[in-house]
Amino acid sequence: MTGPAVKADAPAHIVGLWATLNAALAGAIVLYVEPLFPLPLVLHLVGAALVTIFGVAVLVAGRRGGAGPQLRLPYRSVAALAGATVALLLALTWVFGLWVLALVPYPLLVAVVMVRRERLPVDATTQAGAPGTRSPVPVPVERPLTTPEVCARALEIHHAQQRRGRGEAT
Amino acid sequence: MTATEPDRTQQDVPPSSRRGTAAAWLTTTDHKRIALLTLGTALVLFVVVGLIALVVRAQLTLPDQHLVSNDLYNGLFTTHGSGMIYLVVTPIAIALGLYLVPLQVGAPAVAAPRLAMAGFWLYLAGTVLIFAGFATALGPAAGGWYAYPPLNSSRYLPGAGQSLWIAGVFLAVLGMIFQAGTVLWTALLKRARSVTLMRMPVFTWSTIATNLMVIGAFPSLLAAMALLGWGRVFPDIFTENLWNIAYQHLFWFFAHPVVYVMFFPFVGVVAEVLSTFAGRRFFGYRATVVSLLVFAAFSMSVWGHHMFSTGQASNDYYSLTSILLLVPAGVEYFGFLATLVGGHLRFTVPMLFAIAFVPQFLVGGLTGIMVATPVIDYQVTDSYFIVAHWHYTLAAGSLFGIFAAFHFWFPKATGLLLDERLGRWQFWLLVVGTNTTFLPMFWLGLAGMPRRLATYLPQDGFTTANVISSAGSVLIALSVIVTIANVVTSVRDRRRPAGDDPWQGLTLEWATASPPAPTNFDDQHPLPRIRSFTPLLDEREREEGEERTGDDPAAHGGLRSGGSS
Numbered sequence A: 001m002t003g004p005a006v007k008a009d010a011p012a013h014i015v016g017l018w019a020t021l022n023a024a025l026a027g028a029i030v031l032y033v034e035p036l037f038p039l040p041l042v043l044h045l046v047g048a049a050l051v052t053i054f055g056v057a058v059l060v061a062g063r064r065g066g067a068g069p070q071l072r073l074p075y076r077s078v079a080a081l082a083g084a085t086v087a088l089l090l091a092l093t094w095v096f097g098l099w100v101l102a103l104v105p106y107p108l109l110v111a112v113v114m115v116r117r118e119r120l121p122v123d124a125t126t127q128a129g130a131p132g133t134r135s136p137v138p139v140p141v142e143r144p145l146t147t148p149e150v151c152a153r154a155l156e157i158h159h160a161q162q163r164r165g166r167g168e169a170t
Numbered sequence B: 001m002t003a004t005e006p007d008r009t010q011q012d013v014p015p016s017s018r019r020g021t022a023a024a025w026l027t028t029t030d031h032k033r034i035a036l037l038t039l040g041t042a043l044v045l046f047v048v049v050g051l052i053a054l055v056v057r058a059q060l061t062l063p064d065q066h067l068v069s070n071d072l073y074n075g076l077f078t079t080h081g082s083g084m085i086y087l088v089v090t091p092i093a094i095a096l097g098l099y100l101v102p103l104q105v106g107a108p109a110v111a112a113p114r115l116a117m118a119g120f121w122l123y124l125a126g127t128v129l130i131f132a133g134f135a136t137a138l139g140p141a142a143g144g145w146y147a148y149p150p151l152n153s154s155r156y157l158p159g160a161g162q163s164l165w166i167a168g169v170f171l172a173v174l175g176m177i178f179q180a181g182t183v184l185w186t187a188l189l190k191r192a193r194s195v196t197l198m199r200m201p202v203f204t205w206s207t208i209a210t211n212l213m214v215i216g217a218f219p220s221l222l223a224a225m226a227l228l229g230w231g232r233v234f235p236d237i238f239t240e241n242l243w244n245i246a247y248q249h250l251f252w253f254f255a256h257p258v259v260y261v262m263f264f265p266f267v268g269v270v271a272e273v274l275s276t277f278a279g280r281r282f283f284g285y286r287a288t289v290v291s292l293l294v295f296a297a298f299s300m301s302v303w304g305h306h307m308f309s310t311g312q313a314s315n316d317y318y319s320l321t322s323i324l325l326l327v328p329a330g331v332e333y334f335g336f337l338a339t340l341v342g343g344h345l346r347f348t349v350p351m352l353f354a355i356a357f358v359p360q361f362l363v364g365g366l367t368g369i370m371v372a373t374p375v376i377d378y379q380v381t382d383s384y385f386i387v388a389h390w391h392y393t394l395a396a397g398s399l400f401g402i403f404a405a406f407h408f409w410f411p412k413a414t415g416l417l418l419d420e421r422l423g424r425w426q427f428w429l430l431v432v433g434t435n436t437t438f439l440p441m442f443w444l445g446l447a448g449m450p451r452r453l454a455t456y457l458p459q460d461g462f463t464t465a466n467v468i469s470s471a472g473s474v475l476i477a478l479s480v481i482v483t484i485a486n487v488v489t490s491v492r493d494r495r496r497p498a499g500d501d502p503w504q505g506l507t508l509e510w511a512t513a514s515p516p517a518p519t520n521f522d523d524q525h526p527l528p529r530i531r532s533f534t535p536l537l538d539e540r541e542r543e544e545g546e547e548r549t550g551d552d553p554a555a556h557g558g559l560r561s562g563g564s565s
Helices: A005-029 A039-063 A078-096 A098-103 A105-118 A122-126 A148-165 B022-026 B031-061 B070-104 B113-135 B160-189 B202-233 B235-239 B241-261 B264-278 B285-299 B303-310 B315-324 B326-340 B349-371 B374-380 B384-414 B420-446 B463-493 B535-549
Strands: none
Touching (some): A005 B202, A005 B285, A005 B315, A078 A105, A098 A105, B031 B463, B070 B160, B202 B235, B235 B241, B241 B264, B264 B326, B264 B349, B303 B374, B315 B349, B349 B374, B349 B384, B420 B463
């Protein structure tokens, strides 16, 4: 979606409205909750803030032209496995003791190596299907997109039909 | 690319000859494969955790039974409850969106696929940790799925099993946050050019609402688990009531929205299935979209109704917000029914599951309003009434949505149709089994049977209802066996190829191959014209109109479906 800026921003507005409604509900808690124990209010505001941050990220991405189908992707994800292994080992360390940390460097090393190899080369944007990357082409469409002139003509016909339905002169 | 290298295309990387290997699956960046790995794991766990439930039911069938020890019983119901919530239904709800949303919005891929894959591995790591508790000296976690302190501090539940459970829940939920974030980002920003917001199907909207709740509420569980973990190391903190109540707030701020995370996607599923097999657009599309978002927003403000009996949550505020939920829920239900009325109904297996979802989930929802009313909650809290309500929501509700989705999209994911006859057997066994199992639990709760009771005495008067309930659970198990047989025979025999669009679907995933190409749409399966949330129905109507009149109705009526984003 690379149309006018207002269209790219619209998803952020959805998230923004949602967060605003939550903040309003959080405000209503003030009327009911004891001021000495404000955790419910804080929780509600933090929850709304998390969504707001997500909405702001969407807004920024949309305005920077980040909207539209994902065209470049890493072709494999070994780093994901290595990263999760590190998380697993850290969890086991908490349960069974620090000796488990001795196992951490190995998957960490693997993760670093794999992240490097999974990264897209700088010039990958111009090399569709370059080895080591997976570069989806834009989704094919059956026919050309409707031009603004055709849209305007269709809208004109639609309005004329509405006027005719109301019995007005067309 | 040098001149000596072969001219590769996107489908060649990795080469098709290596796409079927285990290594290709386990390092994939294809959203469909990541979703199938997650869904497959969750379905296997569904069987495992379901078997645990059968042991629990066997223990409770007759009074004064001792099939398992009291401690093991505590571990079994804890693993059953937390397994179903953290490891089965929530991952299925999120992974279904991961599979379908990029297809439904015409995207070739999901945003940040490695993050989504990391989500799967974290979920798997969490699963391993939770079940590893069975191998520890003092057994698995035994404090229930909500793990209240001070019971769950190391002072009262010592041993590694409880700590492994805390770490496992933390990792699994972190993984789900990752997956939900990538799906939400894809739906909001990575759609095909012509798929505006108001041209997204109801299922995609339900996924957006779901994942907004995940983003807003799930981090609270991470904080709760961190607090509980702190209490495992320093159990003295839970001698202060402040921290016990703080834990409950942190936990329920997550745990009420997670209920909606576990059924919202299936509201979307049911909407898609009902409209497909009624052969018409979902009634009240815009109102449903708004109601889904409002429902999700309200869901963040009702958590305190789980804490009425602590005396430290406002009765007025939380009961009011809970009852407000009836309004958006009513809009959705009206949409379900109005879509059916006047439609050309086809009673396929997915349609049967979707239709059954509607009244059964209503029982769970309405009893939810009952227990969110303080005067009733004080009477029935921690009784089997709560167990019945909860299972009507998840088993009679979400599980039927899961099976509706399973039968509906199985042909898309595999290219094979399931057997209709076996599907109907599965459906009827599950309908009878579910209601036979969970309806008597309402009466057990009203008769005073507390939840989490390892056994009871003959004179308590709980025997008859428990026998009926256990008989029902056997029917549920039979239903699952029939399902497994259906899948195995369909995949093994491959006698029923599905084709691209076996149901005459309405949304974009039915415009591509079954199973879809690695980048979803290709030259053989391009995106059709998209002018509404039911592009394939638009195409069919256009073709029928052209056949009938030689005219293209798009020229006159194509604006009705809205196109603003």
